Amino acid sequence: MTQNCVVIDASPESTRSVRRQFATQLSIERTRLLYQGSLLPTLFMLLNGLLCAWLLWSPARYLLVGVWMVWLLALVALRVIQVAAFDAASPERQAKPTWWRMFLGGSAFSGLTLGCAALALVPVDSFVQQAWVFGLLGAAALSASVAYAVSLPAFLSFVLPGLLPPIGFLFFYQDGLQRGWGWLGLILLGALMVVAWQVNRLIERGLLRRFQNQALIEHLQGAQRHGEQLNQALSAEIRHRRHAEEQLRQAQAGLELRVSERGRELALATQALGASEQRLSLALEASELGLWDWDLQTDEVHHTQLHALFGLEPGQVRSVRADLKPRLHPDDLPLLRRTLVEHLKGRSDDYRVEYRVRHTQGRWCWIEDRGRAVERDADGKVLRMLGTRRDITAQKEQEEQQRLAATVFEAASEGIAILDAHYQLLAVNQRFCDLTGYGREDLILRDLLELPCSRDARRHSQSIHQALEQQGRWEGELVEARSNGELYPQWLQLNGVSDGRGNISNIVAFFTDLSARRESEERLRYLAHYDDLTGLANRALFRLRLHEAVQRVRLNGRSLALLHVDLDRFKLLNESLGHELADQLLKKMAQRLANAVPEADTVARISGDEFAVLFDGYSNLSSLVRVTTRLLDKLRVPQRVGGHEVVISASVGISVLSEATFDLNALVSQADMAKQHAKHLGGDSFQFYTESLRASTLERLQLENDLRKALDENQLRVYFQPKLCLRSGRLHAAEALVRWQHPQWGMVPPGEFIGLAEETGLIAPMGEFVLRQACWQACEWLRQGWEIRVSVNLSVYQLRQGKVVSLVRQVLQETGLAPHLLELELTESQLLDNVEHIIATFQQLHALGVKLAIDDFGTGYSSLSYLKRFPVDYVKIDQAFIRGLQEGSQDAAIIRAIIAMAKSLGLEVVAEGVETQEQLAFLREQGCDEAQGYLISRPIDAAAFKTLLERSRR
Numbered sequence: 001m002t003q004n005c006v007v008i009d010a011s012p013e014s015t016r017s018v019r020r021q022f023a024t025q026l027s028i029e030r031t032r033l034l035y036q037g038s039l040l041p042t043l044f045m046l047l048n049g050l051l052c053a054w055l056l057w058s059p060a061r062y063l064l065v066g067v068w069m070v071w072l073l074a075l076v077a078l079r080v081i082q083v084a085a086f087d088a089a090s091p092e093r094q095a096k097p098t099w100w101r102m103f104l105g106g107s108a109f110s111g112l113t114l115g116c117a118a119l120a121l122v123p124v125d126s127f128v129q130q131a132w133v134f135g136l137l138g139a140a141a142l143s144a145s146v147a148y149a150v151s152l153p154a155f156l157s158f159v160l161p162g163l164l165p166p167i168g169f170l171f172f173y174q175d176g177l178q179r180g181w182g183w184l185g186l187i188l189l190g191a192l193m194v195v196a197w198q199v200n201r202l203i204e205r206g207l208l209r210r211f212q213n214q215a216l217i218e219h220l221q222g223a224q225r226h227g228e229q230l231n232q233a234l235s236a237e238i239r240h241r242r243h244a245e246e247q248l249r250q251a252q253a254g255l256e257l258r259v260s261e262r263g264r265e266l267a268l269a270t271q272a273l274g275a276s277e278q279r280l281s282l283a284l285e286a287s288e289l290g291l292w293d294w295d296l297q298t299d300e301v302h303h304t305q306l307h308a309l310f311g312l313e314p315g316q317v318r319s320v321r322a323d324l325k326p327r328l329h330p331d332d333l334p335l336l337r338r339t340l341v342e343h344l345k346g347r348s349d350d351y352r353v354e355y356r357v358r359h360t361q362g363r364w365c366w367i368e369d370r371g372r373a374v375e376r377d378a379d380g381k382v383l384r385m386l387g388t389r390r391d392i393t394a395q396k397e398q399e400e401q402q403r404l405a406a407t408v409f410e411a412a413s414e415g416i417a418i419l420d421a422h423y424q425l426l427a428v429n430q431r432f433c434d435l436t437g438y439g440r441e442d443l444i445l446r447d448l449l450e451l452p453c454s455r456d457a458r459r460h461s462q463s464i465h466q467a468l469e470q471q472g473r474w475e476g477e478l479v480e481a482r483s484n485g486e487l488y489p490q491w492l493q494l495n496g497v498s499d500g501r502g503n504i505s506n507i508v509a510f511f512t513d514l515s516a517r518r519e520s521e522e523r524l525r526y527l528a529h530y531d532d533l534t535g536l537a538n539r540a541l542f543r544l545r546l547h548e549a550v551q552r553v554r555l556n557g558r559s560l561a562l563l564h565v566d567l568d569r570f571k572l573l574n575e576s577l578g579h580e581l582a583d584q585l586l587k588k589m590a591q592r593l594a595n596a597v598p599e600a601d602t603v604a605r606i607s608g609d610e611f612a613v614l615f616d617g618y619s620n621l622s623s624l625v626r627v628t629t630r631l632l633d634k635l636r637v638p639q640r641v642g643g644h645e646v647v648i649s650a651s652v653g654i655s656v657l658s659e660a661t662f663d664l665n666a667l668v669s670q671a672d673m674a675k676q677h678a679k680h681l682g683g684d685s686f687q688f689y690t691e692s693l694r695a696s697t698l699e700r701l702q703l704e705n706d707l708r709k710a711l712d713e714n715q716l717r718v719y720f721q722p723k724l725c726l727r728s729g730r731l732h733a734a735e736a737l738v739r740w741q742h743p744q745w746g747m748v749p750p751g752e753f754i755g756l757a758e759e760t761g762l763i764a765p766m767g768e769f770v771l772r773q774a775c776w777q778a779c780e781w782l783r784q785g786w787e788i789r790v791s792v793n794l795s796v797y798q799l800r801q802g803k804v805v806s807l808v809r810q811v812l813q814e815t816g817l818a819p820h821l822l823e824l825e826l827t828e829s830q831l832l833d834n835v836e837h838i839i840a841t842f843q844q845l846h847a848l849g850v851k852l853a854i855d856d857f858g859t860g861y862s863s864l865s866y867l868k869r870f871p872v873d874y875v876k877i878d879q880a881f882i883r884g885l886q887e888g889s890q891d892a893a894i895i896r897a898i899i900a901m902a903k904s905l906g907l908e909v910v911a912e913g914v915e916t917q918e919q920l921a922f923l924r925e926q927g928c929d930e931a932q933g934y935l936i937s938r939p940i941d942a943a944a945f946k947t948l949l950e951r952s953r954r
Helices: 012-037 039-056 059-088 097-120 127-148 152-172 176-287 306-310 320-327 333-344 393-411 430-436 452-459 461-471 515-527 539-556 570-577 579-596 621-635 664-680 691-712 750-760 763-783 796-801 804-815 828-832 835-848 879-886 890-904 917-925 942-952
Strands: 289-295 300-303 351-358 364-376 382-391 415-420 425-428 473-481 487-498 504-513 560-567 602-605 610-616 639-641 644-646 650-657 685-688 716-725 731-742 746-748 789-793 822-827 851-857 874-877 908-912 930-932
Touching: 039 059, 039 097, 059 097, 097 152, 127 152, 152 176, 289 306, 300 320, 306 364, 306 382, 320 351, 333 351, 333 364, 364 393, 415 430, 430 504, 452 461, 452 473, 461 473, 461 487, 461 504, 487 515, 539 560, 539 602, 539 610, 539 664, 560 621, 560 664, 570 579, 570 644, 579 602, 579 610, 579 621, 579 639, 610 621, 621 650, 621 685, 650 664, 664 685, 691 731, 691 763, 716 763, 716 942, 731 750, 731 763, 731 942, 746 750, 750 763, 763 789, 763 796, 763 804, 763 822, 763 942, 789 851, 796 804, 796 835, 804 822, 804 835, 835 851, 874 879, 874 890, 879 890, 879 908, 879 917, 890 908, 890 917
Parallel strands: 650 685, 731 789, 789 822, 822 851, 851 874, 874 908, 908 930
Antiparallel strands: 289 300, 289 382, 351 364, 364 382, 415 425, 415 504, 473 487, 487 504, 560 610, 560 650, 602 610, 639 644, 716 731, 716 930, 731 746
16 A cells, blocks of 8 residues: 655755745745736826826926926836836746846836925925825825835835935925924824835735745645655565565575685685784794884884883884884984985885884883885885884894904903814914914914924823813913924913813813013012112011021121111202112112122112111121221212212211120111211211110100190290391391290200201291291381391291292281391302202292391302392301401401402391400491391390390480
C-alpha cells in the first residue's frame, strides 16, 4: 500500500529561501496592484482639477490656471500610458525594479502638482473658494493615498510632496485664517498616514496568506506527483531488489569460499609477518639500532630506541630542531650540518656522521647516524629521510683506549716487544729499536733468542722457558750487546699471556737499559761521601772517618787532632764576584788546602766556606803549629779568578782529643769555638781550644741571649753627646749613642755588645730603635724652643737590607721631624762595602733632605777616590788624629789636609775626641766647623742634655 505524505523542510536555509521567494512575489504583486489601482485616483484627480480650474477661472488667472491644467492633463496621460504599458508587459518584465521606480517618480510628480496648485492657485481673500479648492485637492489626495496604501513608499512619495509644501506655507503665512488651513492639512496628513498604515497591513497580510495558500497548494500538488513517482520507483526497486537478492545469494556463496581461502592465506602471512617482525626486532635490539623517519617539511620525526639511546621517552621527541638539536655537542654541529647539507644537495649517496649527544643522565654519548633521502619533490628538494642511529660510545672509548695504549706503547721509556708462543717478534716499540740499535724491519718475525742482541738471554733460554710454563713470568738482569757491539746492563721481564685453555699464546717483553741507573747509583754513592764542587770528603764521610778515628784512639791510645778552617770574608767575595766565580775560587782554595796538608788523614768540606782537617796520630803540638802555619801561608797567596786578583785568608780552630774525653761532638764543638775565637781576633790566625775559651764562649752566648731580651724588654737607652759649633760657640747638634742598662750587670759598655749585635743581625732592630728615639727627642726639643740636629750611626748590615730609605721616610712622617734636623753617619771603612749600592742609597736619603756624614774619616783606604761621588754634607775626623796633636806635627798636617780638602768640596768638618783646650783652639784656628768630645761633654741622657742646653744659654 502506498501512502503519500507532504514533507515540509523546516531547516533555516529552506525557511530563508521561502521568505526570499515570498518577498519577491510580494514586491511584484504590490507593483501590479499599484498600477491597477492608480488609474481611478488619477481620473478622480483630473476631475477635481477641472472643477478647481472652473472655480478659479478668472481673467487674472487665465495663464496660471491654463498652465496648471496642461501640466495636469500631461501627468494623467502619462499615468494612463504607463498603466497600459505595464499591463501589456510580460510577467518577467513586470518583475523588474524599473516599473517600481517609474511608479514612485510619477506619484511624486502627481503629489507635487497638487501641492503646487494649493500654493499657487488658491486665493487668499475668498474663504469659499479656499474651502472648495482645499476640499477638492484633499479629496484627490485622499483617494490617491488610499489607492497607494498598498506600498508605504508609494504612499509617502505622493502624500509628502503633495501636503508638506502647502502645510508649511500656510503655517508660515501671517494670516490667522491661513494657519487654520495649515492645521487642517496637518490633521489630514496624520489621518492619511494612519489609514494608509492600516490599509497596508491588511493588504500585506492578505497577500501573504494568499501566497502561502498558493504555495501550500502547489506543494501539495507537487508532493502528490512526487508520491506517485515514488510508488512507481518503489515498485521498480522491489523488483530490482529481488533480482539483486538472488545475485547476492550467489555472490555470497562464492565470497564465503574466497574469504575462507583468503583467511587461510592471511593467517599464514600474519604468522610469517609476526616471525619477520620478531626477527627484525631481535636484529634491531641486537644491533642496538634506532630507526628514525624525518619529515623535513613539518620537521616531525618518529624514532625508536629513544630511551636506550638518549634516555628519553617517545613523547619527548617530536621535532628535530626543537627536541634533538639542543642536545647536540656544540663542537659537532658544524660537521653534522655540513654532512647533512652535502647529502640534501645530492653530493653524497647517503648521509653518515658521528656526533655527541647529551644523555638525560648528563653524560655525552657518541652516536653513529646513517640515513638516506627517500622522497623528493618535482624540483629535487628532499621531503623525507629514513635512517638509523646507534650508540657507539663503547666503541669510541675502546678506540680511545687503543689509541692511548698505542701511545703508551710507543712513548714508554722501556723497550716493549710482543712475541708469539715461539718467541717470534710480532711488534716492537721505538724504544726497543733505540735500545738494541736495530730497525723494525730487522726485528719483526724474527726469533728474539736468536738475535745477536740477545746472547745472554739465549744462555738463560732453558730457565726462561721453564719459568714461563710454570709461573707465567720471568725477570732478571742480563748483559747484552747493541748492534754496534757495545755491552750494557739490561733488565728483562717476560710475561706470558694465556688463551682460554690456559696455554701461553703470546709473550710481552719489557727491556730496561740499566746503564743510566748504574751511573746514577755510582754518582749517588760518590755524592753520599764526597763534595760535588770540591771533590773533598763531605760532612757524612767526615763524621764516619772521625768516628773510626775515635775508635782507633780508644783501642791503641793514639792521639787525634781536628782543624776547623773557615775562609775569611768569603761571603763578601761571593756577593762581589758572583756565585760562578766564587765557586771557582772555592775549588782552588779546597785544592790548596788539600795540597798544604798531605799528612792529614781526611780533608773535608763541612759547609759553604768551612773545612775540617783530621790528623790521626800527630806527634806533638809543635808539629800542629807548623802544619797550621804552613796552611795559612799557602792559603793567603794571591790568585787570579775571572780577571780579579784576590787574597783569601783563613781562621783556624784546633781541638785535641785527650784521653779523658772521647765525646766526638765535643771535639767538633771545641774546634768550632777555637775557630770563632780566631775569627773574633781578626782572622788570618789559628787558636787552640782551652777551657778559658770555653768559658768566654759561654759568656758570649749568654750575652747574646740577654741582648735579645734587652730589645724585647726595653732595656736599651739613647744617650746624646753634644756637638759644639766653633763659629758661634753654641751647642746645636748631638750624636745619638745606644746604651744598655742590664738589670743585673748595670750599664754594659757599647764595645761589649755592638760588635755582637752586628754579628748576630740584632744591629738592625737596635738601629731602628735609636733612630726613632733620636727623632722623637729632637721634635721634643724643638717644641721646647731648641733646634738640635741629631746624628745617628748606620751599620753596613742595615744598608745591605735595603730598607734604610723607607725606614727613614716612615720615621720622619711618624715623628714629624724636619729632614734637615736628622744626620746619618757611616764609617769610612763601610763605604767600600758595595760602593754602588751605598751611593744609590745616599742619593735617595739626600733627596729626602737628610744630612749625611762620613765617620772616622782618614782611617780607611781608597776612600778619597769615592768621596766626590758620595752626596755627603759632613766629614768627621777620627779621634786618633786629634789625640796625636800633642805628640808631633804629622797628625796636625793630616788634619789641615782633611779640613782643606773638605772645604774645597763644600763639606763641613766635625772633629771627635776633643779633650783639651789646646786641641779645641787648634781646630778653631784651622777652620773646623764642629767639635765633640769629653772637653765639651760626655754622652748624657736627654734630661741632662736639656740642663746643659739651658746652662749654655744663660
